[in-house]
Amino acid sequence: MALFEEVSKKSALHPKPAGLLLNYGTSGFRTVAEQLDHVMFRMGLLAVLRSKKTKATIGVMVTASHNPEEDNGIKLVDPMGEMVTPTWEEYAMQVANAEQEALLTVLGDIMKREAIDINQGAAVFIGRDTRPSSESLSQAVLDGILSFAGHAHDYGVLTTPQLHFMVRCENTQSRYGNPTTEGYYQKLSQAFVQLVKHAPNRTDDQKHLLVDGANGVGALKLRDMEPFLQKELQISLFNKGTGGKLNFQCGADYVKVQQGPPLGVEMLVGQRCCSFDGDADRIVYYYSDSEGRFHLLDGDKIATLISTFLKKLVTQAGLDLQIGVVQTAYANGSSTRYLENNMKVTVRCVETGVKHLHHAAQEFDIGVYFEANGHGTVLFSESAVVKIQQLAMDSSTSDEKKSAAQILENTVNVTNQAVGDAISDMLLVEAVLAVQGLSLQQWDAMYVDLPNRQRKVKVADKSVITTTDAERRALSPAGLQDAVDALVKQYPLSRAFVRPSGTEDTIRVYAEADTQENTDSLAHGVCMAVYRLAGGVGEEPQPLC
Numbered sequence: 020m021a022l023f024e025e026v027s028k029k030s031a032l033h034p035k036p037a038g039l040l041l042n043y044g045t046s047g048f049r050t051v052a053e054q055l056d057h058v059m060f061r062m063g064l065l066a067v068l069r070s071k072k073t074k075a076t077i078g079v080m081v082t083a084s085h086n087p088e089e090d091n092g093i094k095l096v097d098p099m100g101e102m103v104t105p106t107w108e109e110y111a112m113q114v115a116n117a118e119q120e121a122l123l124t125v126l127g128d129i130m131k132r133e134a135i136d137i138n139q140g141a142a143v144f145i146g147r148d149t150r151p152s153s154e155s156l157s158q159a160v161l162d163g164i165l166s167f168a169g170h171a172h173d174y175g176v177l178t179t180p181q182l183h184f185m186v187r188c189e190n191t192q193s194r195y196g197n198p199t200t201e202g203y204y205q206k207l208s209q210a211f212v213q214l215v216k217h218a219p220n221r222t223d224d225q226k227h228l229l230v231d232g233a234n235g236v237g238a239l240k241l242r243d244m245e246p247f248l249q250k251e252l253q254i255s256l257f258n259k260g261t262g263g264k265l266n267f268q269c270g271a272d273y274v275k276v277q278q279g280p281p282l283g284v285e286m287l288v289g290q291r292c293c294s295f296d297g298d299a300d301r302i303v304y305y306y307s308d309s310e311g312r313f314h315l316l317d318g319d320k321i322a323t324l325i326s327t328f329l330k331k332l333v334t335q336a337g338l339d340l341q342i343g344v345v346q347t348a349y350a351n352g353s354s355t356r357y358l359e360n361n362m363k364v365t366v367r368c369v370e371t372g373v374k375h376l377h378h379a380a381q382e383f384d385i386g387v388y389f390e391a392n393g394h395g396t397v398l399f400s401e402s403a404v405v406k407i408q409q410l411a412m413d414s415s416t417s418d419e420k421k422s423a424a425q426i427l428e429n430t431v432n433v434t435n436q437a438v439g440d441a442i443s444d445m446l447l448v449e450a451v452l453a454v455q456g457l458s459l460q461q462w463d464a465m466y467v468d469l470p471n472r473q474r475k476v477k478v479a480d481k482s483v484i485t486t487t488d489a490e491r492r493a494l495s496p497a498g499l500q501d502a503v504d505a506l507v508k509q510y511p512l513s514r515a516f517v518r519p520s521g522t523e524d525t526i527r528v529y530a531e532a533d534t535q536e537n538t539d540s541l542a543h544g545v546c547m548a549v550y551r552l553a554g555g556v557g558e559e560p561q562p563l564c
């Protein structure tokens with residue numbers, strides 16, 4: 020077939036290094052950029068097949084998010100802007116790892132298994148981050164799409180959530196918004212401006228926000244968006260990518276892991292600050308108090324703020340909508356207790372990775388999901404949106420109910436429901452604080468985080484550790500969970516778990532307890548248990564001094 024001849028010819032220009040095997044991981048392929056050219060080309064091919072299968076536009080994003088600048092990666096986006104479905108992650112690995120001569124057979128097998136009609140049209144949207152390697156790698160994706168006779172739209176540099184947004188807009192025939200950057204800015208800004216009308220007396224200080232752009236694409240896009248915000252948010256942008264290196268000592272991941280401020284942000288006491296990650300799908304907030312102490316308001320605090328706000332509005336509006344919060348094992352124990360005991364909302368815990376949270380959140384009328392690391396959003400079911408819209412327009416209802424419904428309606432519109440989005444989450448947090456007249460300090464005081472620590476242990480084979488109960492308990496190797504349980508018993512309010520990383524070749528350890536000293540001691544004990552029982556390699560884990 021002529022089509023396959025073209026694929027074969029072009030794939031020779033994007034050869035796979037023999038023997039190289041890559042894993043799709045938690046959210047796409049990710050490794051040093053030099054190893055990715057063939058993967059990009061082949062994901063272009065796979066995106067064409069996925070598009071034919073779903074009869075919809077598919078997205079391809081070239082990014083390695085918060086990883087170092089030298090890395091890159093790629094992920095596929097399904098028609099409603101969500102992560103590609105797990106069966107196709109499996110196909111992605113088969114296609115990426117096929118040796119050169121086996122590629123056509125692997126593609127043919129997928130087509131047979133999925134009963135794909137080769138004559139069906141295909142359309143793919145491409146976006147990329149600002150890494151130096153991203154331009155040529157996205158060109159390889161384009162080559163793949165075109166060689167398989169797919170139609171491609173290359174948006175160039177976009178944040179990851181913008182690409183997800185474009186795909187969702189396109190496949191809802193623009194009901195979700197217009198699939199352009201302008202459409203994105205307009206939809207979110209309009210909703211934000213409407214929301215802050217409910218907080219008429221904001222001072223310039225209250226409108227002022229410091230943003231660390233991680234020297235990545237989020238900084239660029241935020242600058243583009245500013246005029247749409249009509250001065251309702253006054254942004255001082257740091258780490259905008261003009262001098263510093265991407266994600267280097269800055270960005271959401273750095274701030275969360277270090278539990279300290281990023282380099283390059285000039286913070287004054289009490290000032291509201293936030294950090295994006297390298298592709299702007301994560302955000303964390305923070306400030307420093309008058310004693311110079313750093314306060315982090317992470318994904319758990321954001322989820323609490325938003326769900327509290329939504330619950331209040333839903334009650335005020337008299338709507339019967341179930342609100343749920345989805346977290347992972349990394350959620351601080353204090354946040355879970357606060358949500359369950361004080362807020363009385365349903366909390367669910369799922370495995371790490373956005374796709375798991377997203378999926379679980381779809382089971383509620385309003386599902387708020389956040390990872391502690393700052394990745395998350397709110398999902399509103401279609402019927403919830405209809406109920407909210409009807410009430411917002413209902414002339415026979417009370418003013419109080421109507422106003423609550425209108426605020427809810429704008430909250431729906433400011434939210435990027437396709438995927439967690441630093442820009443959208445930032446606008447949502449800013450609006451929630453403004454509408455409720457809450458300061459950052461008041462938000463922070465909703466509950467006090469338990470001290471916590473994340474560590475890594477290198478082992479010969481990370482797959483020896485398997486987990487259950489949303490990664491909170493280890494099933495293997497034998498004796499590991501018993502050892503963790505015995506350690507946890509020694510400290511008040513403590514919790515710990517171990518899991519193999521889905522993005523790095525390492526084991527992750529998490530611990531929390533009543534004091535930082537106890538937390539660190541617990542974390543060290545767990546690291547030692549992993550090292551001894553799960554085949555640790557290299558130097559023994561050292562206690563933190």
Ligand code: 16G
Pocket residue numbers: 045046084371372373374390392394519520521522523527
């Ligand atoms: C990826 C995930 C993130 C998760 C992280 C865990 C997406 C878009 N991103 O970055 O949600 O927290 O992996 O990494 O799903 P780990 O498995 O190495 O701990």
Ligand code: MG
Pocket residue numbers: 084085296297298299300301
């Ligand atoms: Mg990211």
